[in-house]
Amino acid sequence: MTKNMKIAFFTPFIKQNRGNATTAKRIIAGLQSAQIEVTVYAYEEDKLTAEKAAELQACSVFHILHITRFLQWKSAHQFDLNKPYIITNGGTDVNHDLLKVNDGSLLEFLERASAICVFTDDAKKKISNLIEHSNIVTIPQSVWFPEETTSFQPPSKDGYPKVLLPAGLRKVKDVFFLVEELSKLRSIYSNMRFVIAGILIEAEVYEELIQYQQKYPWLSFCEDIPLDGMKKMYEWADVVLNTSISEGQASSILEAMKIGSVVFARRNPGNESVITDNVNGFLFSTKDEFFQKIRALLENQAKHQQVIEKAKDYIESHHSHSSEVQRYISVYRQSIREANFND
Numbered sequence: 001m002t003k004n005m006k007i008a009f010f011t012p013f014i015k016q017n018r019g020n021a022t023t024a025k026r027i028i029a030g031l032q033s034a035q036i037e038v039t040v041y042a043y044e045e046d047k048l049t050a051e052k053a054a055e056l057q058a059c060s061v062f063h064i065l066h067i068t069r070f071l072q073w074k075s076a077h078q079f080d081l082n083k084p085y086i087i088t089n090g091g092t093d094v095n096h097d098l099l100k101v102n103d104g105s106l107l108e109f110l111e112r113a114s115a116i117c118v119f120t121d122d123a124k125k126k127i128s129n130l131i132e133h134s135n136i137v138t139i140p141q142s143v144w145f146p147e148e149t150t151s152f153q154p155p156s157k158d159g160y161p162k163v164l165l166p167a168g169l170r171k172v173k174d175v176f177f178l179v180e181e182l183s184k185l186r187s188i189y190s191n192m193r194f195v196i197a198g199i200l201i202e203a204e205v206y207e208e209l210i211q212y213q214q215k216y217p218w219l220s221f222c223e224d225i226p227l228d229g230m231k232k233m234y235e236w237a238d239v240v241l242n243t244s245i246s247e248g249q250a251s252s253i254l255e256a257m258k259i260g261s262v263v264f265a266r267r268n269p270g271n272e273s274v275i276t277d278n279v280n281g282f283l284f285s286t287k288d289e290f291f292q293k294i295r296a297l298l299e300n301q302a303k304h305q306q307v308i309e310k311a312k313d314y315i316e317s318h319h320s321h322s323s324e325v326q327r328y329i330s331v332y333r334q335s336i337r338e339a340n341f342n343d
Helices: 019-033 050-057 067-075 091-100 104-112 121-130 179-186 203-215 227-236 251-259 287-298 301-318 321-342
Strands: 006-011 037-042 061-065 085-088 115-118 136-138 162-166 193-198 219-223 239-242 262-266 282-284
Touching: 006 019, 006 050, 019 037, 019 061, 019 227, 019 251, 019 321, 037 050, 061 067, 061 321, 067 104, 085 321, 104 121, 115 121, 115 321, 121 136, 162 227, 162 251, 179 287, 193 227, 203 219, 227 251, 239 251, 251 262, 251 301, 262 287, 262 301, 282 287, 287 301
Parallel strands: 006 037, 006 061, 061 085, 085 115, 115 136, 162 193, 162 239, 193 219, 239 262, 262 282
Antiparallel strands: none
């Protein structure tokens, strides 16, 4: 069945360096490595031509990334979902958009899905509280870096500690949450460096960034780093932060852990699904908790290395690329079998 399987993959973004694009590229690359034919359509970026629609309709399964964005697109376009479809829901979907809706068409769309795929058991519980569905599947995200094709170079290696926060400039990412604590840290480590790496998504957050940079010249912003360049950024960093108010399951955390940066992540269900505090990384709820934990780590190089090794072991055991892809293939197969049976 795999040999003749053709997947239509609907993603909001594939060109922009956003979390959805990273997820899409990773899954698509894995499917193609498994010799599965994939037709990709970035519905927020590309026009739906008659030729593209026909190409998508010729596939055996539709895989849709980000339900609320997709439904907004579908409401403005004529496209018949006449094949079994599965949905992969990210953090914004589960933690914000779906919890606010009482939309019959959205709930019907969820109910008609052959499978609803989520990254964490917490997300599965939230979806289960919203609708009754027989096939809600937890498939953790994995780590994948494309072959390096760009000439991107990270900042100078001077300074310690080098702190990296990979995130788009969005309110939910709360990228300035720890700036004052980092300022206190710099009074101890005068060569500390802090880099936010991401893209400009919300203009008002960018305005805040400019104000913080004027106040703190040691805060840098690296914009729109290509995915194949992020590996170099994780290698550059001593510490990687995640300050998000909510998360599905951050690719940046997994990537940093695999490469060998110590992760400090804000407590939320998505981050807690990956980080075991003081074992393979560190969790914090308050600014002071972060400050106390990072100070203690920077004064204990043996602990620093121990956490790095535990993080690498964890990623290898729980977030392998091949395992993620095989689980999606199993979901596709089941969807096709059920569709054929119902026919």
